[in-house]
Amino acid sequence: MKPVKVALAIAALFGLGYGQAQAIELYVDTKTKQLYAEPGRGRVKLGTFEQVGEPEKSAKGSKRSVQEIEKSLEQQKAELTAMETRLDKKKETMKAVEKKIDTAAAMAPASTEKKWYDKISIRGYGQLRYSQLFGNHDQIDRTQLMTPTDRSIGQNVDLLLRRARLVVSGDVSDYLYIYVQGDISANIAGNPSPNTSDSTSQGNFFQMRDYYGDIFFDKAHEYRIRAGQSKVPFMWENLQSSQNRVSFERADAINSTAVRDERDLGIWAMWTPENIQQRFKYLQKSGLKGSGDYGVVALGVFNGQGANRFEYNDAFHLGARVTYPFELPMDQILEVGVSGFGGRYNPSTTAYTNQGKVIAAPIQVGNTPYNTGRGYDDNRYGFHAILYPKPFGLQTEWNWGRVPTLDLGNNTLESKGTNGGYVMAMYKLDHFYGTWIPYAKWEMNRGGSKFDYNSPYMNVDQVEMGLEWQPRPEFELTAAYAYMARTNLSAGSVSGPPTARTSSSYQKAYGDVLRLQVQYNY
Secondary structure (H helix, E strand, O other), X not given: OOHHHXXXXXXXXXXXXXXXXXXXXXXXXXXXXXXXXXXXXXXXXXXXXXOOOOOOOOHHHHHHHHHHHHHHHHHHHHHHHHHHHHHHHHHHHHHHHHHHHHXXXXXXXOOOOOOHHHOOEEEEEEEEEEEEEEOOOOOOOHHHOOOOXXXXXXXXXXXXXXXXXXXXXXXXXXXXXXXXXXXXXXXXXXXXXXOOOOOOOOOOEEEEEEEEEEEEOOOOOOEEEEEEEEEOOOOOOOOOOOOOOOOOOOOOOOOOOOOHHHEEEEEEEEEOOHHHHHHHHHHHHOOOOOOOOOOOEEEEEEOOOOOOOOOOOOOOEEEEEEEEEEEEOOOEEEEEEEEEEEEEEOOOOOOOOOOOOEEOOOOOOOOXXXXXXXXXXXXXXXXXXXXXXXXXXXEEEEEEEEEEEEEXXXXXXXXXXXXXXXXXXEEOEOOOOOEEEEEEEEEEEEEEOOOOOOOOEEEEEEEEEEEEEEEEOOEEEEEEEEEXXXXXXXXXXXXXXXXXXXOOOOOEEEEEEEEEEEEEEO
16 A cells, blocks of 8 residues: 555544544644645645544545545645646756856956056155264264265254155056156255255155066966166165164165166066966065065176166176075074176266365365266175074175275376175064064175265274164054264365364264154055
8 A cells, every 4th residue: 555545544533532622733744745744844835634424424424535635635745746847947058058158258358357557566664763862973974974875864854754754665567567666865966965054945856766577488487578668686775665674774785876766777688487486475465674686697787877877888887696595403594695797887967175274264165187088997795694584684785896095195087996785683572562673783894885975985983783663564663773984075175173174075973863753554
């Protein structure tokens, strides 16, 4: 006997035991078509059924009642079957529609693909600085203390907008990257410095710092050509952004006397393996003060006269650099490398004082050094070794070479030897109201300062100790003390106490400097 008939028969017999017909709710399983007296998963209610006929009727009457229920059940089964058929047809229709949509989407142009201008980013940073001279060393007039890289050092200077950078960059395509950077705090040639008494002088001009394109030969960006005005791949600190640098300024030995402003017009071929590209990015984004990706190997040519300066001879400078960041045990990274360049540089000349007399009256500027106009040998080579602060860090760079230098005895320009560098130690402390980096830096330089008028001989000894605090990624505060003993490179400068000034330019000045700076990143 079928399960349905058994259930109905039991229900009918159960009803016969009572003087009154008993009602029962029946449910059918939509898959197995079996009948149940209780609800459950996948069961559909058929309705409420009860015995038909008088209680005293025989089993014949009950049999007719079962037959009627079976007939009703067959009708429900037919309706369910028809419903399932309709659902199957709808599913087939939906599949056909989805297939048409997929086909149309595949044939249509990709409307969600980003345009090149959607990939361009705008960012930058600013530095507001305060410097104060104090102390008096051996009665030398400290008002003569100046540096070629920091115009905030000197008398009558309070707050200075040291840097105000705006960067526009991004991938135009898989094969072209553009980078444009301007500085709103630049001074222009011929405009008096803030250390002068000329109240009409103005600063904060908008000036181009970088404008170049990287042309890639593969989608992995391992091989590229960089063309335009960009940083010259020389040494390491020159390439590190001032936004990331811990100390206030770069060392003179590799910057102001080698590649001032770090940039020049040129064309460079660079190679960086894909895994090292990721390592360079990590060293920057993790707060380890990385210098960026200027190629594991870089070869190129550049004008040699410096950023935003016209070329004064018909000869390129040639440059090369090799560097590699090694992963060491104890989660340390050590980057080492060598670099160098060579060419001919044509310094600018002007009148200066060279009398060697002691006077109290104002100085009159005199002779101008002889310049052949054909340029002078300008060659540099050096090494760098950078142990990134994890948490202890150590940096050192040193370079040697020949550079145009003023010969005071003959009042001429000649190519003479130069050497200098620095050593800096630091310690990175995280998770204590932000990031703290105390540091100490010693630097020295001996050689001509080719970017200054007459390329005077620069003698620098300097010690700097400071602390950088970054409570949030958006801004940081830095305070530092420095003892400076350096040549005043101004052609019209004089040295000594006011009662006994010497009339010779390019004398050494001494002083203690306290500098404070707030930097904001965006």
